[in-house]
Amino acid sequence: MIRETHLNIGLVALLMAIPVWALIADEPFIITLMTRAVVFALAAVGLNIALGLGGLVSLGHAVFFGIGGYAMGILAHHAQTYTPLAEWPLLIEGTKSMPVIWLAAIIASTLAAVVIGILSLRTAGVYFIMITLAFGQMFFFFAISWSAYGGEDGLSIYVRNGFPGLNTLVPVHYFGLCLVILLAALFLNARLAKSPFGLALNAARQTPARVETVGLDPTRLKLVAFVISGAITGLAGALFADLNRFVSPTMFSWQLSGEIMIFVIIGGVGRLFGPVVGALVFVALEHLLGGLSDYWHIYLGILLLLIVLFGRGGLIGILCGRERVHD
Amino acid sequence: MTDPILKTHALTRYFGALKASDAVSVDLRPGEIHAIIGPNGAGKTTLIAQICGGITPSSGRVEFMGRDITGLTTRARSREGLGRTFQISALAMEDSVLQNAVLGALGASGRPWRFFGPALKDSVLRDQAEDALRRVGLHDHLHKRTAELSHGQRRQLEVAVALTLHPKAFVMDEPMAGLGSGGSKQLTSFLDGLRAEAPILLVEHDMDAVFALADRISVLVYGKVIATGTVDEIRANAEVQKAYLGEDT
Ligand SMILES: Nc1ncnc2c1ncn2[C@@H]1O[C@H](COP(=O)(O)OP(=O)(O)OP(=O)(O)O)[C@@H](O)[C@H]1O
Ligand SMILES: [Mg+2]
Numbered sequence: 001m002i003r004e005t006h007l008n009i010g011l012v013a014l015l016m017a018i019p020v021w022a023l024i025a026d027e028p029f030i031i032t033l034m035t036r037a038v039v040f041a042l043a044a045v046g047l048n049i050a051l052g053l054g055g056l057v058s059l060g061h062a063v064f065f066g067i068g069g070y071a072m073g074i075l076a077h078h079a080q081t082y083t084p085l086a087e088w089p090l091l092i093e094g095t096k097s098m099p100v101i102w103l104a105a106i107i108a109s110t111l112a113a114v115v116i117g118i119l120s121l122r123t124a125g126v127y128f129i130m131i132t133l134a135f136g137q138m139f140f141f142f143a144i145s146w147s148a149y150g151g152e153d154g155l156s157i158y159v160r161n162g163f164p165g166l167n168t169l170v171p172v173h174y175f176g177l178c179l180v181i182l183l184a185a186l187f188l189n190a191r192l193a194k195s196p197f198g199l200a201l202n203a204a205r206q207t208p209a210r211v212e213t214v215g216l217d218p219t220r221l222k223l224v225a226f227v228i229s230g231a232i233t234g235l236a237g238a239l240f241a242d243l244n245r246f247v248s249p250t251m252f253s254w255q256l257s258g259e260i261m262i263f264v265i266i267g268g269v270g271r272l273f274g275p276v277v278g279a280l281v282f283v284a285l286e287h288l289l290g291g292l293s294d295y296w297h298i299y300l301g302i303l304l305l306l307i308v309l310f311g312r313g314g315l316i317g318i319l320c321g322r323e324r325v326h327d
Numbered sequence: 328m329t330d331p332i333l334k335t336h337a338l339t340r341y342f343g344a345l346k347a348s349d350a351v352s353v354d355l356r357p358g359e360i361h362a363i364i365g366p367n368g369a370g371k372t373t374l375i376a377q378i379c380g381g382i383t384p385s386s387g388r389v390e391f392m393g394r395d396i397t398g399l400t401t402r403a404r405s406r407e408g409l410g411r412t413f414q415i416s417a418l419a420m421e422d423s424v425l426q427n428a429v430l431g432a433l434g435a436s437g438r439p440w441r442f443f444g445p446a447l448k449d450s451v452l453r454d455q456a457e458d459a460l461r462r463v464g465l466h467d468h469l470h471k472r473t474a475e476l477s478h479g480q481r482r483q484l485e486v487a488v489a490l491t492l493h494p495k496a497f498v499m500d501e502p503m504a505g506l507g508s509g510g511s512k513q514l515t516s517f518l519d520g521l522r523a524e525a526p527i528l529l530v531e532h533d534m535d536a537v538f539a540l541a542d543r544i545s546v547l548v549y550g551k552v553i554a555t556g557t558v559d560e561i562r563a564n565a566e567v568q569k570a571y572l573g574e575d576t
Contacts, residue, residue: 194445196433196452203419203430210417213379214434214492215405221439325423325472 004320008273012183015276019175031171032243037283038178039239044263044275045185046232051261052270053193054225055205060116060132061260063139064230066252067112068105068237070143073155073247075101080158098163098177101238109234110227117226121219136254143249154248161242168242178239182276185232190272192228201225233260262300266307268314271323277315330393331356332526333409333496338377338387340370340550347373348384349550353528355496360518360527362537365547371530372414374547375500378528379411380404392495405434410494410525412485414501420474424465427473427484428456431491459490464513478505483514496526503533515539538562546570 015038022030043065050056078085078094085092095101120131144152159169166173192198204211204218211218241247250256259282266281267274282300289296311318331354340348347370355361363371376382378389380401388397396404405411418427429446432455433439447453460466463483468476476484482502489497502518503511515536518527522542531537537544538558545555548570554561561567 191443191445194447195443196439196441196446196449198442199422199426199430199446200433200439202422203427206419206421207417209381209401209413210419210488211430211434212401213405213411213413213417214431214488215402215437216434216439217402224440325421325426325470 001321002319004271004273004316004323007316007320011273011276011280014280015179015182019172023172028171031175033283033287035171035175035178035243036240037279038175038182039236039243040260040263040282041276041279042178042182042185042239043233043236043260044267044279045182045189046229046234046236047260048229048264048270048275049189049192049232050222050226050229051264052274053198053201053205054222054229056121056222056226056229057129057261058120058132058226058229059129059254059257059261060120060134060136061230061233062252062254062256063112063116063132063136064109064233065237065240065256065260066139066143066247066249067109068234068239069241069247069251070149070155070237071105071108071234072101072161072238072241073157074149075104076157076161077149077155096159096161098161098168098242101161101242102235105234105238106231109237110231112234113227113230114223117223117230121223121226133254133257136252136257140249140252140254143252150248152249154246154250157245160245174243178243181235181239185235186272186276193272197221197224262304264314266304266314268316271314271316274314274316281315329357332392333378333498333528334390335374335378336388336390338374338384338389340373340377340382341385346550348377348387350387351547351550351552353545353552353555355526355528357526358522359542360522360529360540362541362544363528363530363547364532364534364537364544369547370550371547372500373550375411375498375528375530379409379498405492405494406437408492408495410489410492410497412482412489412497412499412502414504414530416481416485418473418481418484418488420472422473423470424460424473424476424484425453425456425469428460428487428491429453431459431488432456435492455491456487459487460484462490463487463517479507479510482506483510486514486517494525496528497521498528500530501532502529503531503536511536 019031019034047061050058075094076096079096085094116135120128123131149155162168163177166177168174200216201221204221208218237251263275263278263282267278285300289299307314333355335351335353337350337352338348339350351374365371373382377384388395391407396407429452432452463486465483465487486502503514506514511533518540541558543555543557544561545552546567553570554564554567
């Protein structure tokens with residue numbers, strides 16, 4: 001068995017080494033693939049906080065991913081067409097600045113997560129899954145019908161948005177930016193898991209009656225986890241749209257919600273680096289098998305089946321065994 | 328006579344046609360251990376859940392420290408100072424013993440909205456948790472996963488979590504169950520001292536413990552209190568003997 005810390009260090013090294021190699025070998029497409037993996041991982045880090053720590057099986061996380069994507073698309077669209085987003089009650093202009101776009105993505109997905117969370121957390125179990133799925137579908141069809149922003153066709157932007165001091169058009173610059181954000185999110189996730197909030201949330205997942213008996217509110221703990229989770233996935237959505245310079249209603253689709261969940265499950269639910277492993281494996285399979293067959297999802301399905309049947313802790317569980325208890 | 332800290336007024340609870348609590352009026356006075364005994368299914372746990380939250384009475388009231396708490400949530404009752412232990416351990420099984428105790432201390436602190444510093448390095452929380460674990464004799468198992476504890480040790484951890492709350496009254500549902508004779512003697516002497524800190528409403532099947540500890544005993548049969556009194560009074564009560572204690576006492 002490998003120590004989980006060692007595996008995590010190895011994964012970070014891998015995330016850095018592959019793009020460096022690609023740079024030297026002049027393989028920009030590999031860098032783009034790695035960026036895709038990193039952004040997917042970030043989306044799944046978000047879900048992992050709700051799912052792994054809070055036990056909330058959300059099949060609607062594409063809502064936040066899509067909101068982040070549209071935050072990017074809408075702001076950049078207004079900037080490139082020189083039209084204001086709103087003139088009343090105050091003038092809001094579009095922007096091509098990533099930090100501003102990220103902030104907008106985080107705020108919008110936070111608000112959505114508060115509303116969806118309050119409504120969904122009135123239910124539990126299968127009903128929770130269904131209601132989050134239903135929200136996903138609502139946003140999906142709303143985006144399709146929102147003709148001001150491309151409706152079914154989505155929105156394209158001409159050039160990637162900018163970040164002070166970097167040339168985001170250079171693949172490795174953008175990759176670096178995304179990687180730093182992913183690592184920051186993982187760091188926050190690690191701290192969160194051990195914090196007083198994380199401890200209470202962990203208990204709320206396992207035994208809500210106990211949490212109430214010590215005077216805390218398990219539902220509120222889960223709601224806060226859901227909101228943090230949605231905000232992170234929303235930020236990932238903005239990065240994803242910027243990577244593709246394109247956003248469309250498919251970012252809201254239930255398939256995407258399912259994929260984000262698949263990343264977490266493949267890597268290991270509740271494991272800090274589970275989302276990273278899951279996203280890397282997914283993007284690798286998509287690239288290697290996708291070239292061979294249009295039906296590569298069959299292999300993904302088989303992998304998923306094997307993991308769910310034989311390795312409840314995902315790939316990290318298979319490699320490292322059960323999670324150690326903190327001390 | 329001192330005023331009771333905790334008092335139920337004619338608590339009645341139906342489950343369909345079944346009357347699980349039938350006009351139960353019991354009280355708990357400062358410094359005492361009041362034992363509730365009764366056969367399986369008599370409605371002891373149902374009574375506790377109406378006192379501590381979880382089951383709403385069909386009628387009747389619960390009064391705690393002079394205040395009507397019948398309409399309060401479980402968490403509000405805990406914050407008012409009720410320390411409950413569960414008959415079927417409700418612990419975070421994947422977490423360590425220490426983490427479970429820290430959860431109690433965290434609840435008592437009322438400050439769970441801290442997202443960054445490690446909970447186990449918070450010296451206030453940790454001291455409270457370790458102190459409670461030491462008192463119940465679990466201090467050697469701080470970092471053991473709760474799922475790996477023996478049944479008896481889980482009962483001890485239940486008590487430890489309640490201790491971290493520093494409640495004004497304990498409400499314990501069969502803390503001795505499954506402890507074995509050594510463990511239950513140890514817990515008996517611990518509870519004996521604990522009543523000086525806060526009175527205990529003690530549901531218990533272990534008659535040795537009950538007779539050793541109780542200042543008063545109430546006997547619950549089919550949801551109804553058929554007798555309340557001192558150990559000697561209950562032992563001598565003919566109705567109780569017939570309904571519950573049998574010939575061997
Ligand atoms: N949620 C419920 N729904 C329906 N019936 C219930 C419920 N909870 C308890 N009962 C019934 O109420 C009666 C009292 O149950 P309770 O658990 O309070 O008994 P108890 O005295 O704690 O028993 P034990 O000694 O086995 O713990 C039993 O007949 C039980 O089946
Ligand atoms: Mg019971």
